[in-house]
Amino acid sequence: MRIDTVTIFPSMFDGPFNSGLIKQARDKKIVEIEIVDLRQFADDEHKTTDDYPFGGGAGMVMKVEPIFRAVEHLRKEDSTVILLSPQGKRLNQELICRLAGLNHIILLCGRYKGVDERVRELVVDEEISMGDYILSGGELAAMVLTDAIVRLLPGAMNSKESAEEDSFQSALLDAPRYTRPRHFHSQSVPAVLTSGDHQEIRRWRRRMAIKKTMENRPDLLANAHLTDEDRESIQDIRTGRSNGPDKKH
Secondary structure (H helix, E strand, O other), rough: EEEEEEEEHHHHHHHHHHHHHHHHHOOOOOOOOEEHHHHOOOOOOOOEEEEOOOOOOOOOOOOOOHHHHHHHHHHHEEEEEEEEEEEEEEEEEHHHHHHOOOOEEEEEEEEOOOEEEEHHHHOOOOEEEOOOOOOOOOHHHHHHHHHHHHHOOOOOOOOOOHOOOOOOOOOOOOOOOOOOEEOOOOOOOHHHHHOOOOHHHHHHHHHHHHHHHHOHHHHHHHHHOOOOOHHHHHHHHOOOOOOOOOOOO
């Protein structure tokens, strides 16, 4: 995969894209990432990328010409151009999984009051929003999106199963996780996790994932693929009955 990010602040990406999982994936040639300075596509001596809005009003608007030239320079036959924008479709794991299957993504980082509407009309394939809030620009959103995509690429993570068990992969939040020490202050690891009974551990994790989702994000349950056993767990949790072997030792 190749990801090109178009921005007026390329230095913002130096740290995040040169450390951690993204750096490892780049070193392994799993993903090719380029940060493109939009100003190099401006045609005036001041490298202007924004201007006052027609019709008046506060704030500046990013010009169409530099963005159009940048996309035309980067675009290939299999490219998907994504504008990071609060007006876009809200990002979720299902969308990330689809994007991880693409060959070439061009990310456009908006700024100020947004981009000239003709950018959307002429070059953008999709708009994506991080959520119902406003950032100072699309750069942080591009970092988040890139990280979420790269970790799903084959070979990026040491364990494929680790990614598959993450929150949202099954439309549920992840179950609680524990490591050593077994006892800390007054809290201990649930006995089932040290029992060696893998079938019972799987069942416990599934029940705890459902319980955590019901407590923190009940809206997710509407899209979850639930078994009869899952529905029984939901009923037990709602009625306050025991939801499985979570005793501690």
